[in-house]
Amino acid sequence: MMTPASNASRRLALVWLRRDLRLHDHAALHHALRSGARVALLFVFDTDILHPLLRAGAHADRRVAFIHAALSDIDARLRALGGALHVLHGDAAECVPGLAARLGAEAVYVNRDYEPRALRRDAEVDARLAALRIALHAYDDHVVVAPQLLRGGRAYAVYTPYRKAWLAHVHANPALLRPWDCSALAVRLAAGSEGPQPPSLAELGFDAQALPPAELGCGSGGARALLDAFVPRLAGYAQARDFPGRRGTSYLSVHLRFGTISVRDAVNVAWARRGDAGADAWLGELVWREFYAQILFHHPGVVERAFKPAYDAIVWDDAPALLEAWREGRTGYPLVDAGMRQLTATGYMHNRLRMVTASFLCKDLGVDWRLGEAHFALQLNDFDLASNNGGWQWAASSGCDAQPWFRIFNPVTQSRRFDPDGRFIRRYVPELAALPDAALHAPWLADPAVLQRAGVRLGADYPAPVVDHARARARTLQRYAVVRDAAAEQPEGLSDGPLRACSD
Secondary structure, X not given: OXXXXXXXXXXXXXXXXXXXXXXXOOHHHHHHHXXXXXXXXXXXXXXXXXHHHHHOOOOOOHHHXXXXXXXXXXXXXXXXXXXXXXXXXXXXXXXXXHHHHHHOOOEEEEEOOOOHHHHHHHHHHHHHHHHOOOEEEEEOOOOOOOOOOOHHHOOOOOHHHHHHHXXXXXXXXXXXXXXXXXXXXXXXXXXXXXXXXXOOHHHHOOOOOOOOOHHHOOHHHHHHHHHHHHHHHHHHHHHHOOOOOOOOOOOOHHHHHHOOOOHHHHHHHHHOOOOXXXXXXXXXXXXXXXXXXXXXXXXXXXXXXXXXXXXHHOOOOOOHHHHHHHHHOOOOOHHHHHHHHHHHHHOOOOHHHHHHHHHHHHHHOOOOHHHHHHHHHHHXXXXXXXXXXXXXXXXXXXXXXXXXXXXXXXXXXXXXXXXOOOHHHHHHOHHHOOOOHHHHOOHHHOOHHHHHHOOOOEOOOEOOOOOOHHHHHHHHHHHHHHHOOHHHOOOOXXXXXXXXXXXX
């Protein structure tokens, strides 16, 4: 007769990793370990996600390379413990139930993903597992406060009241910030060191040379190093975060996106220092991330439409040449071009520049925000659907908690204010490097002699502005007249919170 202990040793729980690529402070892994079963871990390179990238020509996608490196690190750690990471390439809705059945798993454990496509995928996986009499257990891990927990399960449409409710909820429930204990992995890990190595990037169809910038790090070790390096700078974060030429931000957004660091790790750093301006500002950024997550969860239609329906009546220009100039950093506005070139070269863009470049596309070039959102989705290392959509709708004034439609960023003013010495512009627009600071932000206004001494020929070495900002602003005010009616504005009012696009 089998004893209870030996029976437990034969049970198996499968942990399906998605955007939580770590082995510590991991809700699903913690609960799988607590079940008393042996634990195996799985990641699926989902063809439903990868094939559109390959069709778009993104064979050197830095995010796939980032994920691959993080998985290699996890696999090495598991092999050192006598196990291995199962890495499959295919349709996740088929791969997960198939592996669970082959391993004889009694349950699959996951951390919830709140994006519409992920919710549909998980519902399909749940149904297939149920047909196999295998349970699916899901937990909230990607955010501190789950989207359905506040306001009786209804969405907040404005950041400031959401932030107040979020802070009050966390203060009343300190366990939300407690790390999940995964130390039992060392004794509960299912044997599997004889398993195959994860597929190479080349086998997945991607360029093996693609990697995010080295300074962003890879895997949990890289995330921890960035957080440790950021803590001494945190006190100055509120002032430094807006200057792209300074090392003022955390650079953790890609790690938060893929879960190589837990959101609790980040929030705890700020939470312990509440009352300090820098810590409060960074905590506010992390709350913005959760604000946008709950908007997407409750209003999945924002993926294709404006949060405020009246803004779908705006008629955008069909201007492919202007869109291409913006994508390639050839607009003639140095700060805009520097930001776009940084994105192309590194897959990273400073948060202030996300706002500047997005505003420029919508309100200077008159191009639909959805086209800019799609470009960022292909390029950003830290692409997160909720934050990207929220940031773009903020820039276009069409979203929740939007800036007023008549607020239009002046790219020259932004340049002079946030890159006053031109350090950032000179790095990414080197053809202007010899210009003095006074001429760098608007070279078309410079004295011809100054341009000549710097070796700059407008229209040849660097483009003349593709639009005149003052005229473009007037056109935008006319374009947005369709939503001038106050009834189109969000009834809860505008936020007085930070005007940010993402957490960084």
